[in-house]
Amino acid sequence: MPVVTLDLTRLQKLVGKATKAKIIDALPFLGLDIEEQTDQYIRVEYSPNRPDYATDVGIAAGLQGLLGIKKGIAKLEIKKQKDKIFTIKTNPAVKKIRPYVLGLIAKDGKLDDEIIRQLIALQEDLHFGVGRKRKKASIGIHDLDTIQLPLLYTVKSKDHKFVPLATDKEMSVTQILETTDTGKEYSTILGNCVNIPIILDSKEDTISFPPIINSALTTVSTTTKNLLVEVTGNDSSAVVDTLSVVASALRGLGFILHDVKTDSKSSADSLKTRTILLDPKLVSQTLGIELSPVQICNMLKKCRLDAMVKGKKISCLIPSYRFDIFGPMDLVEEVALGYGIQNLSTTLPSSVSIGEKNKTTLKLDQLSQILIGLGFTEALNSSLTSKQILYDNTKRDSTKLIEVAESKSQEHTILRDSILPGLLGNLSQNIHEQYPQKLFEIGAVFSNGSPIKESICLACVDAHKDSSYTEIKSILQSLLKTDSNIECQTKTSENSMFSKGKTADIIVNSNKIGIIGELDSGVIENFKIRVPVSGFELVLSDFIL
């Protein structure tokens, strides 16, 4: 989950009329988890569905609502332009590469280092989340006063040259893609296209190379007063959503917003409010509280939405940046937040029901109890394990192994098809502990099926200087007899894990249900165990579950 650092003094100034303590207490009730707190700063984690909380102005707007300082929509006023200069023209050729573009102009604002830092953080968060690592949408923020409007969103060959952001020398697109960090990271978005998207101004100066990098020409600094924002992408709603969050942040920072027209739509038309009708009954049913429609409207306003009673329903006006709101149920949550979760008392459902464990659980518990009675202690191992333990050390056949893709952990790459190897691994971790060591484990194992078969297996190992086939067979017999009055046979067999002549298949009703034996000395050595080990493994799913 993303994290934002808030300067408390700044935040307090933005919220107005509230003590720092009151602000800190209210933060969790906006859904913000406090990660770290000092006298000056507070770090909060916000949900990925609320990118507007990536800046302190966004959080301040939320706090103002919850604390009753300012309620209702913070209106996004975008001044419509008749002037044709405020446009981004699109070359149709770019539609095949990165089809959507929107723009916005923000004037007469003030930037300082903190605001620039926050804007960059917001941009990164939007790139990652809504933009799906810049694929669906990416943002460029430019110093408007370095640009000659109108703009052209067009294509250029990879030989096209300009000075990219944070450098002072001209580079070709190919060089940028191959040598810069962002170039290398995001070049796959452009695929194998011969041409790449470029935004030029009317002097043919390169403004931006979406979604990779801006031009150095338009670098924003603390002296910048007027901004141009462009959002491009291959998903039209992601482009709109992204721009809406940036627009609301810039509005919160005091900029005056101006419309930019593109071929299809203008930003002012894109960033309009929506209306959702809410049935008050849904609110009372879902939350378990009776609220009048007027009260519900008030709660929604506290969440910076607008609402009014319309007949039996409530008409709710939602700003464009709240694209996390899908339908009425999302508004119910807003009502709950406006009401205050802390103000909801708890109740219990009136229905009566009788609980029960499932049969498998009961059976497995019973088997565990018997094994404990026989002196075996329960071990728990991961079912995602390594080839080393599962096959190499145990000399087992690995041709049918089931593997997961791109595991971050070397020890967890293969799904186990047997429990015994893990238990041998446990014995090898305990060679300095007192013997005898008797362990068992019950758990899922995986084999190829359609597409994967899962079975529940039970395995025991018995390690001490006199451990023998006879002893472990006695344990096996006692277990099955005590559990289900099952008599089992052991039929001579061979298995690479066990000693030759000291291993058998376990047979119940002429079906093989497991294997038993003294572990092969080479296997024991592979696990660096210094005493004889005997053991067995049963596929419970085959005969008992």
Place this chain on the structure above:
Amino acid sequence: MSQVLHPIEKTIIKLLQSEKNLTEQQIIEKTKMSVDQIRRGIEWLRLKNLAVVVESEQFFVTLGKNGLAANKDGLPERKLVNLVANAPVPFDDLRKKLLDDMNVAIANAKKNDWITIVKNESGSIVSLKSKPDQTSEEKILDIIGQNKIPQSNIKDVQSLESLKKRPDYIITESVKTKTLSLSEQAKSIDVDAIDSDAIDVEADVPRVYAARTHPLKDTINEIREIFVSLGFSEISGNLAQPGFWNFDALFTPQDHPAREMQDTFYIKDKLASNFASKSQIKQVSASHKKGWKYPWNVDVAKKMVLRTHTTCVTINYLAENKPSESRIFSLGRVFRNEKVSYKHLVEFNQVEGIVVGKNVSLRDLMGIQTQFYKKLGLNKIKFWPTFFPYTEPSLQTMVYNEKLDKWIELFGMGIFRPEVTRPFGITRPVLAWGGGIERIAMLKYGLDDVREFYNNHLSWLRSTPKCQ
């Protein structure tokens, strides 16, 4: 006091009942037992307060290399007077004979007033004043000779000290002696009357360890019992699931970051078939298209993953059974593709409860939570809003931990989104809540490294009490 005595102890007590004080050496000689046996016996008796051990230190002296030589050939000053006994001898001639002893010889002979030194033009000449008797130092050398004798035997302490100042003349050795006597209590013990069948019931014995369930399993079982006691019935499902049930059915868009390989384990070369009915697939597809506005792809939903939560089991159960009233729970392993650390495992346990009913509400959900935590012994709880992709509204529980003196985040909860339930024809509200079990078990067992649960170290398994 233990009334059991070892045969060695009995022997020593008997001996000391007739002879009051004996040294360790004397006891060894008289009992004809080995040094080790006697030493052990003395230690046992001392620990039982049956014997008093007094340690004393005695010094012994022997002659060193130079002392032995002087005893044979005389002290340097004796050698000197022997050389000048008949006539005065020039200084330089003496030096040639006495070599390194010359300086000491001259100094001591002058100090004793045995010689005079006269200087003339050809050098100094040494002549004898009077033939000296045996000195007290020479007497001591004679007394010691080749033997090792107690220092206390030598009465002329001053001369001994002066000999000790000469290099390697006298070697002093310290010998510690233990003298044993019986305590008042032991003096009256009738050794022969003590029952020889009795054993030392107070002594340490070898440790044995009870076979047991795994401590984490104990917590899992406790949580299972709580669910059952709250009226919930258990359901279960596979660990490997088609992406459809793990993600798509829960309204997680196909390009959501959580679905990437960095977070979720995909099973190589495995695709599900017949994982859902045609209408279920159709409805889920429509829900995604409408809600997320993208072309939903059934092939992505076929990819097999290791379940990232138990919710896939829950939604599958709801879709198949469409209960109008229900309390169910599902508990088991879930997987995340994470780097293993003290706080993250790739595989851990999760539990999830569901209430379906006509009029069930968020307050009911909070009420059931409160009951659940109460049964776990956690009474100080509060609820905060949060976000989960498939519930709306969503809350998280904060539980106050006395040991850590802070609020910690435990289970999450919420009401299933209509986008999740509607495609499966579930019309009544579904309250859902759950979370990781290891987190609770860590608090219970006071662990700060979650990996301990899967290390299976016998030292830990054998020493962790069941009651925490």
